[in-house]
Amino acid sequence: MEPKKLLLAEDDAMLASLLKYRLEKDGYAVAIKTNGKEVKQDIAEHLPDAIISDVMMPYFSGIELVDFLRNDLKSNIPIILISAASNEENVISAFKMGANDFIAKPVSPSELLIRVTREIERYYCT
Amino acid sequence: MYLSSKTYQLPFLISSPKIHTDLLWDLTLLFVVLAGLYFFFIFFFKNRSATLFKKRKSKRAELAPIISNFLFHSPEDPKTEQREYVELKITIREYLSDKYFRKVLADILFDLQKDVAGATQERLYNLYVELGLHHDAYQKLSNWRWNTVSKGILELSQMKVTDAFHFISKFINDKRGVVRKQAEIAIISLKDEGINHLLDNTKYAISEWQQLRLIEALSSLKDYRPPKFKTWLISHNKDVVLFSLRLIKHFNQNEAAASITELVKHKNDQVKIAAISCIKDFNFNEANSVLKKVFWNCSAMVKVQILDTIGAIGDEGDLMFLNEIGKLESNFSVVNKAHAAINTISPDSILPTENIVEDLVAPITKSESGLYDVEFLETEVEYSEVVVKSEKTIETKEIEVEEIEVFNLVEKKEPKAKEETEEPIEAPDFKIQEMERELNKTLNFSLGLIDATALGKGEDESKETQEDYAQMSKEQRVKFVDTLESVGDKRETQLLEFIMEHEEDAELRFRAFNTLKSVGKKPEQAVEIVSKTITPSVEPTAKLEPEPLKLDGILPEESIFYDLYAYASDMNSKEILIQEIISIGDERDIPFLVQLQQTETDIIKTLVDKALETITKAISEKPLDDVLDNSVAEVAVDNAIDEIDFSALQTLVEEPETKPNTNTDSNGGLIPLELCFLYDELGILYDENNKKEDLGLNFELSKEFEVMVKSNNYSLQNE
Numbered sequence: 001m002e003p004k005k006l007l008l009a010e011d012d013a014m015l016a017s018l019l020k021y022r023l024e025k026d027g028y029a030v031a032i033k034t035n036g037k038e039v040k041q042d043i044a045e046h047l048p049d050a051i052i053s054d055v056m057m058p059y060f061s062g063i064e065l066v067d068f069l070r071n072d073l074k075s076n077i078p079i080i081l082i083s084a085a086s087n088e089e090n091v092i093s094a095f096k097m098g099a100n101d102f103i104a105k106p107v108s109p110s111e112l113l114i115r116v117t118r119e120i121e122r123y124y125c126t
Numbered sequence: 127m128y129l130s131s132k133t134y135q136l137p138f139l140i141s142s143p144k145i146h147t148d149l150l151w152d153l154t155l156l157f158v159v160l161a162g163l164y165f166f167f168i169f170f171f172k173n174r175s176a177t178l179f180k181k182r183k184s185k186r187a188e189l190a191p192i193i194s195n196f197l198f199h200s201p202e203d204p205k206t207e208q209r210e211y212v213e214l215k216i217t218i219r220e221y222l223s224d225k226y227f228r229k230v231l232a233d234i235l236f237d238l239q240k241d242v243a244g245a246t247q248e249r250l251y252n253l254y255v256e257l258g259l260h261h262d263a264y265q266k267l268s269n270w271r272w273n274t275v276s277k278g279i280l281e282l283s284q285m286k287v288t289d290a291f292h293f294i295s296k297f298i299n300d301k302r303g304v305v306r307k308q309a310e311i312a313i314i315s316l317k318d319e320g321i322n323h324l325l326d327n328t329k330y331a332i333s334e335w336q337q338l339r340l341i342e343a344l345s346s347l348k349d350y351r352p353p354k355f356k357t358w359l360i361s362h363n364k365d366v367v368l369f370s371l372r373l374i375k376h377f378n379q380n381e382a383a384a385s386i387t388e389l390v391k392h393k394n395d396q397v398k399i400a401a402i403s404c405i406k407d408f409n410f411n412e413a414n415s416v417l418k419k420v421f422w423n424c425s426a427m428v429k430v431q432i433l434d435t436i437g438a439i440g441d442e443g444d445l446m447f448l449n450e451i452g453k454l455e456s457n458f459s460v461v462n463k464a465h466a467a468i469n470t471i472s473p474d475s476i477l478p479t480e481n482i483v484e485d486l487v488a489p490i491t492k493s494e495s496g497l498y499d500v501e502f503l504e505t506e507v508e509y510s511e512v513v514v515k516s517e518k519t520i521e522t523k524e525i526e527v528e529e530i531e532v533f534n535l536v537e538k539k540e541p542k543a544k545e546e547t548e549e550p551i552e553a554p555d556f557k558i559q560e561m562e563r564e565l566n567k568t569l570n571f572s573l574g575l576i577d578a579t580a581l582g583k584g585e586d587e588s589k590e591t592q593e594d595y596a597q598m599s600k601e602q603r604v605k606f607v608d609t610l611e612s613v614g615d616k617r618e619t620q621l622l623e624f625i626m627e628h629e630e631d632a633e634l635r636f637r638a639f640n641t642l643k644s645v646g647k648k649p650e651q652a653v654e655i656v657s658k659t660i661t662p663s664v665e666p667t668a669k670l671e672p673e674p675l676k677l678d679g680i681l682p683e684e685s686i687f688y689d690l691y692a693y694a695s696d697m698n699s700k701e702i703l704i705q706e707i708i709s710i711g712d713e714r715d716i717p718f719l720v721q722l723q724q725t726e727t728d729i730i731k732t733l734v735d736k737a738l739e740t741i742t743k744a745i746s747e748k749p750l751d752d753v754l755d756n757s758v759a760e761v762a763v764d765n766a767i768d769e770i771d772f773s774a775l776q777t778l779v780e781e782p783e784t785k786p787n788t789n790t791d792s793n794g795g796l797i798p799l800e801l802c803f804l805y806d807e808l809g810i811l812y813d814e815n816n817k818k819e820d821l822g823l824n825f826e827l828s829k830e831f832e833v834m835v836k837s838n839n840y841s842l843q844n845e
Contacts, residue, residue: 012241014193015238017187021195021198106240107243108242109244111243
């Protein structure tokens, strides 16, 4: 069975690398993008199975990414947002835009893995 | 002219200096070289930092998978991964010998621990120690640079190296502020008992911001069980006490009531305010009495806090105290807060009076039954009293007219009520009528409708009331005394004296005594002035709240030297000030001097004694006319003397002689002790034999008191 392709948009290279390692260890194919412009370009060409994105990113924020994905690309693929600014306003706006989940930093890689798996299963098995 | 001639005589000042061209070229060359060097260094260091950044980035990229591998390695992983793990371990050991590599690795782990949580974070901490990176941090602690030491402390605390606790705890009393603060936070984060260590050992002040950071650090600890912070309320470091109070509040440790209440008496205002805030937050009702006791000796800021707390936790029993503050306190914000507190305890007791047009005030409506209950009348009286007070300050004539109307309304209702009520008025009505009569009298008096002669007319009524009082049950008497306490005035003097002499219940006697003292002061300010200048004051608060420093109704703060003395930093200045008091001081400085006697050093005490002696001597030598040399004081004295019922006072003095066995049942023929105090308060003289006979005690009077009694006696003789 072909591994699910995940796009990890995170500007902190060390954290991105750590999460990638953890997700790959559980059978996902992870591509890392370090800024919003790259992410936008990448998903416009070919959509991954799910996206994990930091909210605060250079050029293109995570919220804008959700908006672009849902309204411009008309895609419903799972998108999970990660942010250090986990105030109510941010979380609500993320969910309003159509994000599937929201995780506050510091992130537990194991927790992220479970959430990603659950969202992918929910999306692809229903 | 002079200048112009000089200008032409000194041409070298306006001509350019002669410099050799070679020198100019040399200077040009020098500056070009310097500029070249400057740009060279800029490019050199920029390139160097860019190279280092790139190098670090590549190192981080290189190390990222290794760290990830270490963090997520599991013994259950497949063989290939196990082999990879072993190889990485060997590689990293080789790298670890390089100092730069260790630094980068420590930085990576330090940055990463902020972004990860849970089991991964725990593994990260372990990896940091396993790789021996904490040794580098230990080395930083011994560095002479404060920033390096601080960084080392931060690294060790963030990476949860608990073994570093003892190394870091040495820095909590470091003279470098940044290091000290970092160490404080570190020891709290590393171990649960860190806070105990900090509070036990810190010698420096803990700023408010630092306190908040420390509380935040404590709150972030997992499964933290805070110690009983009341233990540190006895600390000698006031900042520790303050911090403990804040912690007590934060962790809701409300079992420290006694200690917190005691801290209200602390000499430091910050501690006082923090303790009062705790009392308010925890609703320590039992601290109310202490708050009231310390109130008069506090600064305005503390007074406001106390009143705020009394407003929050107090009850109707505190209204009398708050009303007293409204009358005696001069500070606007304190008075305002007292009024706010009154309104909090008893809503709408004090209504707005500023810019209120009296014509728009609706008249009092008659109740359907035509009878008034006591509470209703009390409210009306309070209202009218408030209006009177405020209006008196603006324009007296207007008030009289308006208040007559209010009074008439109250008076007119009585017969109408009787006409309309067909049923005979029974026992409870006696009380109501009695109250109404008392209240009407109070109103009349406060409105100025009753003069001194009118008071005389009320003697018959007073006798009737005394008889009625004697027939009352105990409950009725208690209520009656309650009413007298709240609305009584000078006209109740006889009745109150009657109660003091004939009442069997000691508590009621004492309350009557207190009320008598308070009514002696209440209505006119003139009495206050007289009591201040001539007689020992009949000031209610002075006795209700024992205040050693408030002598003769005068506070130490009233001395003109009080503020100056507070700012005197050295002994010489203090001595000079006291010398000044000796030369120009008067009776208003006595309380201040007495305060100094209690608090100051021996040298100052000697001077203070001298000052007291001089002032006392000066007062005793000064004739009364000199004492009251200003017209205001004279008028005040006249008014006050008019109001003193001398016959009644004389009766009071003579009574024990003429009726020696009046109180034989309860007091064995002696007058009540409270009355003796009252005699002393009023400055009534009686000979030594009588004193001994009456009280069975021989009090020694202070010199000042004797002087005041003499002055009073002199005024009585004049009269």
